Amino acid sequence: MTSRSTSPERTSRIVRRHSLAALDESDWKALSEGNPFVDWRFLNDLEQAGSVGKPAGWIPYPIADEDINGRILSAASAYLKEHSHGEFVFDWAWARAAQGAGLSWYPKLLVASPFSPVTGPRLLGSDRHPQAASRVIEELQRIVLEHGLSSAGINYCTEHDARLLDQAGWLSRYDWQFHWSNRDYGDFDDFLATLRRRARKNIRAERRKVQESGWTFRWVSGQDISARELELATRCYLSTFALYGNRPMLNAEFFRRSAASFSDRFLVCIASHADEDLACAVFWRSESTLYGRYWGSLDDTRDVHFETCYYQGIDYCIRHGLKTFEPGAQGEHKIRRGFLPVKTRSFHFIRHPGMHRAIAQYLKAEDQALMRYREHLETLSPYAE
Template sequence: MQLRLYDGVAAVAQSAWPKEEGGGLFVSRAWLAALEETGCVGGDTGWQPLPLALERDGQAVGLAPAYLKRHHRGEYVFDWAWAEAYARAGMDYYPKLVVASPFTPVAGRRLLAAPEDRAALIAGLRQLADDNGLSSAHVLFPQADEAEALAAAGWLLREGVQFHWRNQAYGDFDAFLDTLSRDKRKKIRQERRKVAEAGVTVRTLAGENIGAADWRLFFQCYRQTYLEHRSAPYLNLAFFRLIGERLAKHCVMFVASRDGVDIAASLCIIQGDVLYGRYWGALEPVACLHFELCYYQGLEYAIQTGLKCFEGGAQGEHKLARGFEPVRTVSAHYIADARFREAIAAWLKREREGVTDYVDKLFSHSAYKTLAQDE
């Protein structure tokens, strides 16, 4: 058994990618290599790819998509307070080691190995952090059994909350609306009506029907929305074009037009029976257009195609009023310094209690009708 560190996903041959992968599209070699090839990670991005492979007799049996991080951006598990505490103590929090799918708050396999090989991979990540004097190592959005294995190895677990929608075999969008309370149902219809009354129409493009011009439009919209928030987009046009070529069957795009001119677009990714809302942007403001492109079009598409779940991305309590429900997420953290490890463990205990109270409160404000509610 041997651990081997690669200088990027591109250096790992497809034939050497662990057969026990099971991690899904967002930690597939195709997705991660596209990020590298287009410069979205690597270079001066602060995401240095360092995939750690576990090999037996020269054959890869496990892999962790690890990155050396020099900032906190693009992770969606926020540890700013930890970095500030390190700085006040005169210590360096960065660089740190992160196992994740960059810019993707989607749960899935992070330890791409059979269960019996996970312990060696986890030990390898800790060794990598210790041998290089890193402050910490973090596994973001692992699956539950992986989180249990990490906790058993002494890693600290942290909980978060996302909002997911479940398809209850609805016949159409109206059938879904009928399950909501009167005020939530009315609000959604009003929001969709505002978009229609603004003269906006939406068309759906999927797979190879998304052409080069569509990708250019989408990126223009995506970039514009970032610029309006005074930040730079994580991804570039080259990346979107590449996944459009290599992973076309997973892509669904909703394009909004007014008076024959395209003004906004959103991109979703299909993996298995789940639709993931990932990116969106608009070239001009239209009331409620964000809700239409990022939620309602995705919900309709999931119902029409029989997809079982729609994950609308990280955060967003406003999703609760639109039929999404709270789902707990988890991340795992190895803190090298014993003093900080103890302090962060105590902080996480208090945070978990807060998350429990928060989720209970969210469920009490569900958009769905209860037996006590009238039609």
């Protein structure tokens, strides 16, 4: 696939690339709104470490709308996909339906942050340059039609993106995640005071059990992390995937690069017992948000999981004045620990008219089920008010 230029009278042009390295880092970063998972460094680290690429079934194909001086106005981290792994917006049923109808679902085009179910700008610059972002949408559609792909998807997008995609007629889909919000708490006890008695009692019991068992915790950043601690993060990540029989897409080189790239915005919370590091959780942060991404353990540490992944993160946010904690996808059990449902959005352009109609009908039924689910979630809130 080659780059496509716009007509001469236009004051901008669309370009297609085969690597993020072919696009200007500073322009890209200026449009990423501080979100680490669409940051040029994060996406480039994935490429350079081999976590994405043809062997991984995530073929980089970034698209940008540039002005006449080559400055990026809008862009999308697009990938040609040969499977649906690592997306967290599940379309396996659509793939099976396509196969049953004698159609191919793969390859497809996806705009996403690989392996990262984190809402953020997917049409970079859509807030400042909506016309340029609309041209990127048109280019995504053009690629699907030109190359006979089944579809294009845009996962975990912002409301700015959503408005433009609604206008373009893409199919809308949503789901629920569970996030924690800092209500200007002074400390962890201040947070607990806002909960109902039972929730407060359960959290204190979970934390006390871990403490009395002799576990200790420390945070290290990419700026200070040692080679041994990075090795622990990699081993713990791999252990989780081995436990569930899944293929790990990240590797030691990615974690090494990301720690160096993000410095104090890359964080690892390490759980130790009897002076031995046995478990950890990997986080990234922005100015306002903590993102929990990867957990793993070298021992049976169920209770330590909740402390490392949730309570330590809440404590960190309170100490550092962060407003939001996003601990990852799924997990209704997070509600009783103070995390509440937040809507996530994705959009889909389906080439085949019959598949488009079938998926639209599917999404209509799914929407109704998800609204009923939200009503159920509201009854589980642990907060006293």
